[in-house]
Amino acid sequence: xxxxxxxxxxxxxxxxxxxxxxxxxxxxxxxxxxxxxxxxxxxxxxxxxxxxxxxxxxxxxxxxxxxxxxxxxxxxxxxxxxxxxxxxxxxxxxxxxxxxxxxxxxxxxxxxxxxxxxxxxxxxxxxxxxxxxxxxxxxxxxxxxxxxxxxxxxxxxxxxxxxxxxxxxxxxxxxxxxxxxxxxxxxxxxxxxxxxxxxxxxxxxxxxxxxxxxxxxxxxxxxxxxxxxxxxxxxxxxxxxxxxxxxxxxxxxxxxxxxxxxxxxxxxxxxxxxxxxxxxxxxxxxxxxxxxxxxxxxxxxxxxxxxxxxxxxxxxxxxxxxxxxxxxxxxxxxxxxxxxxxxxxxxxxxxxxxxxxxxxxx
Amino acid sequence: xxxxxxxxxxxxxxxxxxxxxxxxxxxxxxxxxxxxxxxxxxxxxxxxxxxxxxxxxxxxxxxxxxxxxxxxxxxxxxxxxxxxxxxxxxxxxxxxxxxxxxxxxxxxxxxxxxxxxxxxxxxxxxxxxxxxxxxxxxxxxxxxxxxxxxxxxxxxxxxxxxxxxxxxxxxxxxxxxxxxxxxxxxxxxxxxxxxxxxxxxxxxxxxxxxxxxxxxxxxxxxxxxxxxxxxxxxxxxxxxxxxxxxxxxxxxxxxxxxxxxxxxxxxxxxxxxxxxxxxxxxxxxxxxxxxxxxxxxxxxxxxxxxxxxxxxxxxxxxxxxxxxxxxxxxxxxxxxxxxxxxxxxxxxxxxxxxxxxxxxxxxxxxxxxxxxxxxxxxxxxxxxxxxxxxxxxxxxxxxxxxxxxxxxxxxxxxxxxxxxxxxxxxxxxxxxxxxxxxxxxxxxxxxxxxxxxxxxxxxxxxxxxxxxxxxxxxxxxxxxxxxxxxxxxxxxxxxxxxxxxxxxxxxxxxxxxxxxxxx
Numbered sequence: 001x002x003x004x005x006x007x008x009x010x011x012x013x014x015x016x017x018x019x020x021x022x023x024x025x026x027x028x029x030x031x032x033x034x035x036x037x038x039x040x041x042x043x044x045x046x047x048x049x050x051x052x053x054x055x056x057x058x059x060x061x062x063x064x065x066x067x068x069x070x071x072x073x074x075x076x077x078x079x080x081x082x083x084x085x086x087x088x089x090x091x092x093x094x095x096x097x098x099x100x101x102x103x104x105x106x107x108x109x110x111x112x113x114x115x116x117x118x119x120x121x122x123x124x125x126x127x128x129x130x131x132x133x134x135x136x137x138x139x140x141x142x143x144x145x146x147x148x149x150x151x152x153x154x155x156x157x158x159x160x161x162x163x164x165x166x167x168x169x170x171x172x173x174x175x176x177x178x179x180x181x182x183x184x185x186x187x188x189x190x191x192x193x194x195x196x197x198x199x200x201x202x203x204x205x206x207x208x209x210x211x212x213x214x215x216x217x218x219x220x221x222x223x224x225x226x227x228x229x230x231x232x233x234x235x236x237x238x239x240x241x242x243x244x245x246x247x248x249x250x251x252x253x254x255x256x257x258x259x260x261x262x263x264x265x266x267x268x269x270x271x272x273x274x275x276x277x278x279x280x281x282x283x284x285x286x287x288x289x290x291x292x293x294x295x296x297x298x299x300x301x302x303x304x305x306x307x308x309x310x311x312x313x314x315x316x317x318x319x320x321x322x323x324x325x326x327x328x329x330x331x332x333x334x335x336x337x338x339x340x341x342x343x344x345x346x347x348x349x350x351x352x353x354x355x356x357x358x359x360x361x362x
Numbered sequence: 363x364x365x366x367x368x369x370x371x372x373x374x375x376x377x378x379x380x381x382x383x384x385x386x387x388x389x390x391x392x393x394x395x396x397x398x399x400x401x402x403x404x405x406x407x408x409x410x411x412x413x414x415x416x417x418x419x420x421x422x423x424x425x426x427x428x429x430x431x432x433x434x435x436x437x438x439x440x441x442x443x444x445x446x447x448x449x450x451x452x453x454x455x456x457x458x459x460x461x462x463x464x465x466x467x468x469x470x471x472x473x474x475x476x477x478x479x480x481x482x483x484x485x486x487x488x489x490x491x492x493x494x495x496x497x498x499x500x501x502x503x504x505x506x507x508x509x510x511x512x513x514x515x516x517x518x519x520x521x522x523x524x525x526x527x528x529x530x531x532x533x534x535x536x537x538x539x540x541x542x543x544x545x546x547x548x549x550x551x552x553x554x555x556x557x558x559x560x561x562x563x564x565x566x567x568x569x570x571x572x573x574x575x576x577x578x579x580x581x582x583x584x585x586x587x588x589x590x591x592x593x594x595x596x597x598x599x600x601x602x603x604x605x606x607x608x609x610x611x612x613x614x615x616x617x618x619x620x621x622x623x624x625x626x627x628x629x630x631x632x633x634x635x636x637x638x639x640x641x642x643x644x645x646x647x648x649x650x651x652x653x654x655x656x657x658x659x660x661x662x663x664x665x666x667x668x669x670x671x672x673x674x675x676x677x678x679x680x681x682x683x684x685x686x687x688x689x690x691x692x693x694x695x696x697x698x699x700x701x702x703x704x705x706x707x708x709x710x711x712x713x714x715x716x717x718x719x720x721x722x723x724x725x726x727x728x729x730x731x732x733x734x735x736x737x738x739x740x741x742x743x744x745x746x747x748x749x750x751x752x753x754x755x756x757x758x759x760x761x762x763x764x765x766x767x768x769x770x771x772x773x774x775x776x777x778x779x780x781x782x783x784x785x786x787x788x789x790x791x792x793x794x795x796x797x798x799x800x801x802x803x804x805x806x807x808x809x810x811x812x813x814x815x816x817x818x819x820x821x822x823x824x825x826x827x828x829x830x831x832x833x834x835x836x837x838x839x840x841x842x843x844x845x846x847x848x849x850x851x852x853x854x855x856x857x858x859x860x861x862x863x864x865x866x867x868x869x870x871x872x873x874x875x876x877x878x879x880x881x
Contacts, residue, residue, distance in 0.1 A: 222745055227738050230724070237721045240672055241713070242735040243702035
């Protein structure tokens with residue numbers, strides 16, 4: 001008779017937190033083992049020394065540590081920006097464009113106002129312009145979503161291209177020297193519009209993002225707005241039932257999300273690079289989505305998820321030079337680790353049972 | 363088990379039991395579908411018809427019992443198994459790809475040998491349509507089709523996949539009388555061709571018109587079956603609703619009855635322009651439980667949502683008589699206000715919606731978070747006040763014996779009864795003037811049901827106007843002071859809960875449009 005085995009996937013009733021963390025821990029361990037096997041098979045190198053090199057690449061010297069933390073701050077800041085939107089189940093994959101447009105607004109202020117206003121006023125204008133530009137980039141898709149239920153994923157994605165093209169256009173307008181195709185360091189001699197340094201050149205953005213993390217944590221967990229966002233994200237019907245004005249929450253949250261992205265654009269251009277390129281955001285608008293989801297929208301946990309991704313990507317450069325490996329090799333390792341971490345959530349939510357088919361004789 | 367059945371059976375289900383948590387949806391059911399017959403599966407809402415059929419189509423798997431198809435024991439663990447056995451089910455909600463044409467939808471997901479030959483497939487589809495008399499434009503996209511055309515595509519799809527046994531889950535619920543006639547003609551053609559059909563319905567005249575045999579389920583039990591020629595509307599109603607069962611729900615005599623909510627000429631349309639409520643008028647009195655009976659989808663949901671400001675109202679008025687206002691103060695008109703506005707103007711209305719986790723509660727939050735759904739606006743400034751909701755959550759946890767590890771445990775992961783306790787507990791804690799509940803005991807075990815009945819009666823004695831939308835007539839007749847019967851969006855009668863009998867209410871419920879021709 002046909003006694004074939006059948007797998008049956010069902011939702012778990014409940015899992016105590018320590019078991020959930022045991023599953024996650026096992027996943028990371030398994031990921032490291034698989035990474036080691038892959039490393040040895042593909043390169044012949046000792047996996048331990050690869051791991052050590054990654055760590056050295058990220059924290060090997062004081063300067064490296066500072067840069068790593070600064071990179072962490074930038075990624076974390078953008079992740080914090082997209083989090084309220086995603087918590088509301090609004091698929092904002094336009095952070096890339098929102099940051100870039102903030103950076104473009106900053107650049108415009110730095111270049112156009114340098115000769116007319118004192119430095120402090122230029123900086124005030126930069127802050128306002130960057131936040132406003134990001135907010136507008138967030139507002140547009142939200143408005144259309146709230147009014148006509150347009151697809152926010154496509155809308156925010158397309159807004160990225162508009163931002164990139166605008167930036168490309170203005171880079172040519174402001175290029176220095178003519179024909180160079182890039183802006184170069186803005187106001188290099190006068191340093192007008194450069195955000196003030198605190199301690200060293202890295203600390204300002206780190207502090208801003210640290211404050212932002214705390215504020216966002218409180219905003220999401222202890223404010224009425226945060227509560228509204230959580231309810232709207234869970235069910236719009238429940239939200240209307242509770243008297244929450246869904247349209248208003250969607251628009252307000254996306255304006256906030258865009259505004260924080262704009263602020264990150266300000267930090268990138270005014271505080272870190274002092275120039276604008278179309279690739280200044282470097283895909284972090286998308287990585288941020290992953291950081292946010294991996295941390296389940298908890299700003300504190302996001303510190304660790306963004307740290308993981310930043311360390312891996314910083315280490316990648318080090319591996320490629322130290323072992324003469326392709327730069328993509330670290331991406332492979334990152335991919336494996338993420339695969340296991342995300343995959344472990346499946347085993348936390350579901351259980352797999354095996355049952356025999358009931359093909360008994362009549 | 364009768365091994366010497368003279369007619370070969372298409373389906374035989376023996377001792378089938380299916381439980382969802384503590385709720386028994388199907389209990390020890392023995393069910394037979396003969397080859398080449400049309401069988402009606404009849405039962406009230408929640409009697410377990412769809413659950414039973416879903417075990418044939420591979421959506422659920424029976425906890426106990428054995429299914430035989432063509433007298434062979436089988437295990438149907440997935441819809442694919444069902445297809446392989448020649449069982450096809452047409453669900454109430456169609457599963458079609460909107461932007462594909464009829465042909466594309468019909469061939470979708472089939473693994474034929476070699477390349478997909480659309481021409482050959484179309485040839486076969488045309489043959490099927492001609493053989494059974496389907497009228498369908500094969501190249502039209504689904505989103506351009508009417509509901510009845512979509513249903514036709516679903517049926518053709520199932521036939522194309524070689525189904526010999528067809529299960530139609532309330533196929534006529536969405537059809538006009540003319541379309542229904544057409545569907546029945548097609549069903550008879552299929553029967554003539556040797557197919558076996560099961561039709562789930564609760565419209566009695568259709569049962570009498572189309573089927574050869576009727577099987578009746580009540581509260582998850584198989585009551586029996588009769589040949590249609592030996593049945594009448596009355597005999598079927600009696601089988602369906604059963605004899606009055608004494609439940610012994612306490613029903614104290616109302617005191618200080620006064621109008622609280624006066625609804626007049628209420629008419630609403632849904633977003634497709636279909637009239638959902640038609641000139642509904644009634645008064646909900648303080649100190650009374652007003653029951654609302656009716657077959658599912660007769661406008662109960664729309665009525666409660668319209669009163670709470672969640673459904674657009676095109677005509678009519680809803681006036682609230684405030685018990686705290688002075689006697690001569692005019693009642694407040696609620697039409698045109700959203701839930702927030704209603705709340706702000708001092709009308710405390712509690713609403714336990716049918717969709718507990720999709721509307722009444724936030725599944726991912728714990729009890730405390732869900733208590734805040736009613737009180738989140740009360741915190742200081744921009745911040746939430748968690749203390750009061752936490753206290754309320756603890757109180758409900760204790761007083762209603764909610765089984766949960768903590769007040770932060772996601773309510774989605776609680777059992778149905780506990781979810782309902784959280785919801786009802788929160789709504790009652792608002793100290794409402796009007797308390798509306800939709801299917802408050804659906805899916806709950808007996809003890810929890812009684813807890814809810816007692817809570818509602820307590821509220822009534824406190825002078826609250828309680829509106830109880832229910833499906834179990836026994837409960838409605840023992841719990842409610844008056845019962846309003848809805849049928850097709852209209853009020854078909856308001857009866858006294860103490861004197862009305864089950865047959866009377868049952869008759870009012872099934873007085874469907876188009877039914878008159880059979881009476």
